Amino acid sequence: MHREHLEIVQSALRALSPAPESSSYRVPRMWVDEQPGAIAVDPVLWHLEQLGELLASPSADTAVDWHREAVVYNLFVRFGCAFDHDGDGRIAPEPLASGFRETGTLLKAIAMLPYIKKLGANTIYLLPLTTIGEKERKGTLGSPYAVQDPLRLDPMLAEPALGLQPETLLKAFIEAAHLQGMHVVLEFVFRTASVDSRWIGEHPEWFYWLKESVPPESYGPPHFQQDTLNEIYSLVDRHEMEGLPAPSESYRNQFARRPVTAEPQKEGGYRGIDADGEACRIASAFSDWPPDDRQPAWTDVTYLRMHTPPEFDYIAYNTIRMYDAALTNPETHNTGLWEEISGIIPRFQREYGIDGAMMDMGHALPAALKKEIVTRARKTRPDFVFWDENFDPTPAIRDEGFNAVFGSFPFVVSDIIYIRGLLNFLNKTGVALPFFGTGENHNTPRVPFRYGEQEAGRSFSTFIFTLSAVLPAVPFIHSGMEILEWRPVNLGLNFNDEDRAMWPPETLPLFSAASFDWERTNSLQPLNGYVKKVLDVRSRHLDIILSGEQGSLVIPIVSDDAIFALKRTAGGRSLLFIGNSAIDNPRTGYIEFKKESAALDDLLTGTICMVENHRLELTLKPGQCMLFLLPDEN
Known part of the structure; x- marks a missing residue:
């Protein structure tokens, strides 16, 4: 396997002298021996040691169909690899005197790989790494979704001490x-760009322009x-996309008339002049579905103009996902933009050797463009994996060439009744496409945020992770979940006005310098050891767990509603999950069996539980889960 760029990094480190403040440079113990706390190291020598171990590793075998067995660790490098190295109580956005950063960098991400592997993950999913727009930035560092140049990486991801580019x-x-x-x-990110995107000056026709006179x-x-x-909702529900109602004429008249010429401004960004000689500016984006969503505009990003008809030269609900049937005609496609977008992934394949892509806002991209993106990437590499940020694992998305979708699981985990409903539905229909098995991601509340920072949050995190691991899904470790991090990364979905008032953008890690609580791990015993144990059990029974056939997700009746049971069956073998979803007290319940008696071995603890008189009765602590391989005829 290739090692040349690792050796370049190693050489750059060897050229450095030990850091003058090495006695006060700390790294999380979790990265070293999986325990809370921090240890003092010399940054040069420590990174050299980490790289030396990686370079000494024998080349590992990788399966052709690796995506079927993927266990994901989702990492936002700038945040997930950050740490208060000098112990002054803040994460400095500027580098320390040694030239090493406290915000997360790709060098620290390399050093974290052994830690991530020990958790049981075999796939790293990185949030966007590209350069971030300067104009109208959210927070102190800006949003990774405000992409200024999709082919260049954020310089904040490099360590100035090394003198190496983030691309290396x-x-x-x-x-x-x-x-x-x-x-x-x-x-x-193919649907949006920053309001000062590099593309604006070269291709103003790829963007929506708002008259400067609009306040x-x-x-x-x-x-x-x-x-x-009501009419919009009714038409969309019936998939009748022809002649969807347009916004009012006064709204549409806020937007500039084409063509528009763009000129860069000294203060950043671009100023345009439209066909009527009127000054205009890039139109910032907003959440435009549902059509009555009243969230404030997203000042740092704009939508890319995917279609050319002048009657659609405005941003509204059909900009994102509900395209009018008139826009399916290939003559309406903004072909130059589509060509540019569909060439981005092949470039990253050639330059970096990436193994797959998550398509941000995949639900909002034209189907024809998604098909072209997938086709071109698979020409370069047939086994390249695609994930779609879509909420429904439908056969149609599978047939578009996707290997998994984000899915809706994080949106039902707050209520065991909804979990039952979702899994009953999937049992009847079968699982057409794997979805992410997780209770959280960077756009949703973390599980401890929902249920409390202390034992209640730990209990439900345990329950949801164990249940997720036995679904026909992709186990998904949202970085920080294993140390019970509770603070939200972003207020995207399932937050309320009170949350938004409490967590303005400058406090959120998606936009500003921040770090996990690596030292105290939220004052609780971290879940890293438990995560590893559950994933180990999963790996031994993948033939059962990966089956998504109809009838493979049976929900047995338990006498206590808080205790949830799920029976996974495939190839004549069955695995039984039983867990207590209650977060504040033990619960006792029983489940009935066909067999009069049997001894069941809990695969997580080795505890023997007895079926007597056709019943298995259990008392489970809050969040406690058990997994049993069932004997025949159960």
């Missing part, structure tokens, strides 16, 4: 992951009368 470090990271037998999936405070989603909203 990403190549080294992927080499190191491959040496560990791990795969790397990058998230790509920023008055711009936002169009207002629809209730009868129009």
Whole structure:
């Protein structure tokens, strides 16, 4: 396997002298021996030691169909690899005197790989790494989704001490992951760009322009009368996409008339002049589905203009996901933009050797464009994996060439009744496409945020992770979950106005410098050892767990509603999950069996539990779970 970029990094480190403040440079003990706390190291010598171990690793075998057995660790490098190295109580956005950063870098991501592998993960899913727009930035560092240049990496991901570009470090990271037998999936942003995107000056026709005379405070989603909203919802529900109601003429007239010429401004960004000679600016984006969503505009990003008809030269609900049937005609495609977008992943394949891609806002991309993206990437590498940020694992998405979808599981975990409903539905229909098995991601509340920072959050985190691991899903470790991190990364979905008032953008790690609580792990025993144990059991019974056939997700009746049971069956063998979803007290319940008596071995603890008189009765602590391989006829 390739090691040349790892060796370049090693040479750069060897050229450095030990750091003058090495006695005060600390790293999390979790990265070293999986325990809370911090240890003092010399950053040069420590990174050299980590790289030396990686380079000494024998090349690991990687399966052709690795995606079927993928266990994902989802990492936002700038945040997940950050640490208060000098112990002053803050994460400095500027590098320390030694030239090493406290914010997360790709060098520290390399050093974390052995820790991630020990958890049981074999796939790293990286949130966007590309350069971030300067204009209208959220927080102190800006959003990784405000992509200024989709082909260049954020310079914040490099360590100034090394004198190496982030592109070199990403190549080294992927080499190191491959040496560990791990795969790397990058998230790509194809629907939006920053309001000062590099593309604006070269291709103003790829963007929506708003007349400069429109006050920023008055711009936002169009207002629809209730009868129009009802009509929109009704047409969309029936998949009747022809002639969807347009916003009012006054709303549409806020947007510039084409063609537009763009000129860069000294203060950053671009100013345009439209066909009427009127000054205009890039139109910032907003959440435009549902059509009556009243969230404020997203000031740092804009939507890319995927279609050319002038009658659609505005941003509204059909910009994102509900395309009018008129836009399916190939003559309406913004072909130059589509060509540019569909060439991005092949470039990353050639440059970096990535193994897969998550398509951000995949539900919002034209189907024809998604098909072209997948086709071109698979020409370069037939086994390349695609994940779709879509919520329904349908056969149609599978047939588009995707290997998994985000799915809806994080949105039902707050209520055991909804979990039962989702799994009963999947049992009847079968699982057409794997989804992410997780209770959280960077856009949703973390499980401890929902249920409390202390034992209640730990209990439900244990329950949800164990249940997720036995579903026909992709186990998904949202970085920080294993140490019970509770603070939200971003307020995207399932948050309320009170949350938004409490967590403005400058406090959120998606936009500003921050770190996990690596030292105290939320004052609780971390879950890393438990995560490893569950994933080990899963790996021994993949033939049962990966089956998504109809009838493979049976929910047995338990006498206590808080105790949830799930029977997974495939090839004449069955695995039984039983867990206590209650977060504050033990619960006792029983489940009935066909067999009068049997001895069942809990695969997680080795405890023997007895079936007597056709019943298995259990008392489970809050969040406690058990897994049993069932004898025949049960």
